Amino acid sequence: MILGKVKEDRRRSNRSEMQRYDNYVAVDWSINNMAIAVMKRGSGKLRVADVPSNIVELKRYLKGLPGKTVVTFEESTGAHWLYLELKDVVERVIVCDPFKNKLLSDGPKTDKIDATKLVELLKGGLLTEVFHADDEELYKLRRLVAAYEDVIKHGVRSQNQRHSLIRGLGSDAARLDDAATFIGGFLDRNISLYEETKSAYEAEFEKWRKKNRSIKTLASLDGIGPIRAAKILAAVIEPKRFSTTGRYLAYCGLVRVEKTSGRKKYGTRKPHYNRMLKGIYNGAAMSAINGDGPVREYYDYLLKKGIAEHNARVAVARYIARLSLGIMKSNEKYEPYRWSKSVKK
Numbered sequence: 001m002i003l004g005k006v007k008e009d010r011r012r013s014n015r016s017e018m019q020r021y022d023n024y025v026a027v028d029w030s031i032n033n034m035a036i037a038v039m040k041r042g043s044g045k046l047r048v049a050d051v052p053s054n055i056v057e058l059k060r061y062l063k064g065l066p067g068k069t070v071v072t073f074e075e076s077t078g079a080h081w082l083y084l085e086l087k088d089v090v091e092r093v094i095v096c097d098p099f100k101n102k103l104l105s106d107g108p109k110t111d112k113i114d115a116t117k118l119v120e121l122l123k124g125g126l127l128t129e130v131f132h133a134d135d136e137e138l139y140k141l142r143r144l145v146a147a148y149e150d151v152i153k154h155g156v157r158s159q160n161q162r163h164s165l166i167r168g169l170g171s172d173a174a175r176l177d178d179a180a181t182f183i184g185g186f187l188d189r190n191i192s193l194y195e196e197t198k199s200a201y202e203a204e205f206e207k208w209r210k211k212n213r214s215i216k217t218l219a220s221l222d223g224i225g226p227i228r229a230a231k232i233l234a235a236v237i238e239p240k241r242f243s244t245t246g247r248y249l250a251y252c253g254l255v256r257v258e259k260t261s262g263r264k265k266y267g268t269r270k271p272h273y274n275r276m277l278k279g280i281y282n283g284a285a286m287s288a289i290n291g292d293g294p295v296r297e298y299y300d301y302l303l304k305k306g307i308a309e310h311n312a313r314v315a316v317a318r319y320i321a322r323l324s325l326g327i328m329k330s331n332e333k334y335e336p337y338r339w340s341k342s343v344k345k
Contacts, residue, residue, distance in 0.1 A: 018125040021091065022067025026118035028111045029053065029073055029082060035111035036061070037119040046119070048112050055085055062089045072122045074098040075130040080139060083132045093132075096121075099272060100128040133238050141208060145234040148201045148227075149276070155194030162187040205230045217327050220334045221320060222295035223284030232324055235277050239328035248325045253278035254318050277321075285317035294336040295320065 018024075021041060028035040035050045036058070051057075062069060069090040073082060079095050087093050096118070098104075103117050121127050133139075162184060169180055209215045209226040218229035242248040249255045253273030288295035295316060302312040327334060 016125070018070070018123060020068065021070045023065045023069040024119050024123045025062065025065075025069060025071045025090075026115045026122055027058070027071060027073040027082075028115040028118065029076075029078070030111070033111065034058065035115040037112070037115035038065075039119050039123055041067075046116060048116055050112050055082075059085065059089050062086065070094065070122065072096050072118060072127060074101065074118070079130075080132055084134070087134070094122065094127060095130045095132050096127040097130050097272075131237065131241050135237065138233065138237050141212075141230060142234040142237070144201075144204065144208075145231050148205075151194065151197050151201060155191065155198060158187050158190040158194060162191065202227065213331060214328055217331070217334060218324055221284070221323060221327075222291065222293045222336075223286070223288035223320060224324070228280050228284060231276060231280055233328065235274055236325075236328060239325055242325065245322050245325060249318055249321055251277070252281055252321050254281060254314065254321055281317040281321045282313075284320050285313050288320070289313065289316060 019041070024039045024041070026037045030053065032053060033050055034053045035048065038047045039045070062071065070092045071086055071090050072094040073079065073096070075095050075098055083093050083095055101118070101121065103121060104114050118127075165180055165184055165187070169177070205226050208230055209219055212233070214233050215226065215229045218224055218232055219226045221229075224232075236242075239248075242251065246255065250257065250271045251274055253270065253275065255271075257271050285295075289299050290296075298319060299312055299316050302315055303309065307315065323334065326332075
């Protein structure tokens, strides 16, 4: 799948859009200080200040700039809070992807230097934006999902540690020494707390399924269920930001992009993708394949066509991803045998 033209068109659009602003502002925000870099349209002059962090003073300063202002800062833990604070003060706020800002890692690094480079990238329309929206309810869901992911990681780690402890000393309980008994006791308590916490989170996700139509519809997909449905919606927030299915599949890490130069192809590479979504769709594909249902029938159809098992599993994951995006965009019910409509008889 070739996404190079789409990216180039997007860059041109970004450069064109940046021409309508009078002030370009980059903020390197931290708890203790904020570095602010400002450039004017049609001028190469740059002003940089490094002052104590103060959101009230920052908003007052931005309001006082004449003309239209665009502000950028990098995605971080407090980025959404800063986005909500500034979105009504300026014409546009761009939260940019720090993984794409390679220029910032070159040469000396200070907050003022970072802000300076960031404002230059902003004015040139060279930043990759990280999506943020005003829907606070869905951001509550995103926090819930993030906390749940941490609970699962800690719980699985405790279970693996206990399993390793037992295997290292043998299955005979009489062989457990005092140290192993001491360690095992704490691990057992951690696992017990994990199971209790996990059940509480699952009950919370069930509440979300009942009150949110998108989660309820997504949960009806083969291999999904309420928890995976909540994770998908929390990661996507606004499905219409994906103008094509291909862009969504790339965001989910389910396609590779071609590398070309001088009209020559140099293989493919993985795009920067959301690892949680990739895991969800691959897991959903395996669950659906191991069950009985329309998606399993689609998998069997692919195998009959001579497609290798691995490629068929990937095709199923993409199919579920396409279905979920369509459901979130249209808010319509799941059609189990949509795939069969495109099959040539």
